[in-house]
Amino acid sequence: MTAPISPAHNAEALRRDERRERLLLFGLSLPALIMVLLVILVPVGWLFWLSLFNDEGVLSTYNYSRMLESKSYVRIFKTTFNVSFLTTLICVLIGYPLAYFLSQLSKRWAAIGLIAVLLPFWTSLLVRTYAWLVVLQRKGLINQWGIELGWWETPLRLVHNLNGTLIGMVHIMLPFLVLPLYGSMRSIDFDYLKAAANLGANPTKSFWFVFFPLSLPGLFAGITVVFVLCLGFFVTPAVLGGGKVIMVSMKIETLIDLFFNFGTASALGVVLLVLTLAVLFIAHKLLNLDKVLGSGGGG
């Protein structure tokens, strides 16, 4: 034993250590913070600045008011949210059972399953999108087989519309839902399920009352990522939508390409960003994400 240390002295040293560590952590995260500032905040600020000028370069709210006046802008926003919502919904319906199934497999088989989920990531988005065109079009593989096998007589309209857009987008988005979901399912302690069974819950009950709530953090993380990524989609709806599914990003492209109108294009970007943040905020409040994330995090 050395000489007794006064508690106050000790606390002071601890505080100093803490300050030093905080400074160190701040220093370490500085590159990331600068990155965020440079590639996100500055461009977004600039975007907002551009959106405040009309065609003549005069300060005005024209770019925003025309969005409310023109029905097509409202329709484009509706389409964007509609497509994103449907894509997310389908991803959940397909992805949840898939992730559940994978989480029940032995580690080895699950790894193989995950590789299958990840495989599409290794192919270019553009290639996958055009591949769907070949599969889904009027004289494409699916229609040829369906008609040959006598399942249907007139070709189904699978592409160049909302159907094709959704198929293509779900295909691309599915891994973004499955991966976080699988992660959170894997971390669920199976003793909880055993305990539930012990207390007399049948498998259905123990799934809905124990497993499902514990998987929610992963599910919400996946839903958020998928929904937000969908809002900014361009290539897939442009190729598979046949000009009938016009999303905000496509309108922005037209505004720049056809009209060189950076003002309105920026305003669209700003509105999309604000709406996205609003959706996230509402979802956050409504679903009480913090609580879910907090309680699930330890599971």
Place this chain on the structure above:
Amino acid sequence: MRKLSIRTLAGGILTAAISVAGQSALAGGEVTVASWGGSYQDAQSKALFQPVAEAMGITVKEETYKGIGQVRTKVAAGAVPWDIIDTGSGGGARGCVEGILIDLDYDMIDVSNFVTDTYLSCCVGTIVFATVPAWNTETYGMNGPKSWADFWDVEKFPGSRSIRNKMHGMLEPALMADGVPRDKVYEVLDSEEGINRALDKIRELKPHVAVWWSSGAQHAQLMKDGEVDMTTGWNGRFDVAKADGAKVAYSYNGALQDYDCFAIPKGAANAELAMKVIAEMSKAEHQANIPQYITYGPTNSDAYKTGKIDEALSKNLPSHPDNAKNMLPVNQEWYAKWEKKASEWYQDMMTE
């Protein structure tokens, strides 16, 4: 070398020496040209870009782009990757007015024998093309639509349609389908009511539009795949698709006659050499090569005198008098005046 003799050997050494000297003299002689891709650019590459590169002892690099809008963005950003662009006459006209294309040196580029109205102060014509109604010959045989009215007639010609996702080259056909005579089209179109009349006609066809096409490569592919039964589009693309096995035919009746031209964007790195390349590409001997690969007519009339374009081929070209007489030349003044408004309304109509 096929036969080895002293003469050919000597000649070979001589040409080799010259070409080496030439290459070193022209080291760094390189221009980048941007065009529309697909079968059109393939044809340009074989007929113009590469032969001209060889003739001048330079390198012509090729890229694909999406039109004058992109040039505008690049010029504004001060980063112009292209020395020469191939644009539609409309894009060229706008580029001249906006000052994003530089004036061409017509002392260097010889347009004395060009077809009338196929060059601008900053854009010199390279081909004459037509926007035509095309149909699937498997669906309708050879008795396809004889006019734009037929194209709109879904009872006489049941089946799916494809039209452009921009108003360019769409409003004129709509008015003709609505009974406006060819020579009155731009007169009627020169008012908001006229434009709305055309848009209403397109609204009528909308339920039958399976695809709104966005590029020439796409409308050719749509016909090749049999995805739609009829489409509007640029004639040459359909001929190439047909040669490639597509069941497609088209009519020049009521077609819109237009031309593509070469221009140099402001701030192009190799503008000086680009001017020489354009001058070379505008010569009759090179222009005569284009119809060999795609059915677009030369803008230099002298191309017909080179003997490279035979009678049968020339009869298929959109610039042939027999075909041209049934067409409507695109009026760039109308586009300059109405393009912005009409484009907005067309987009609104698409999202309805």
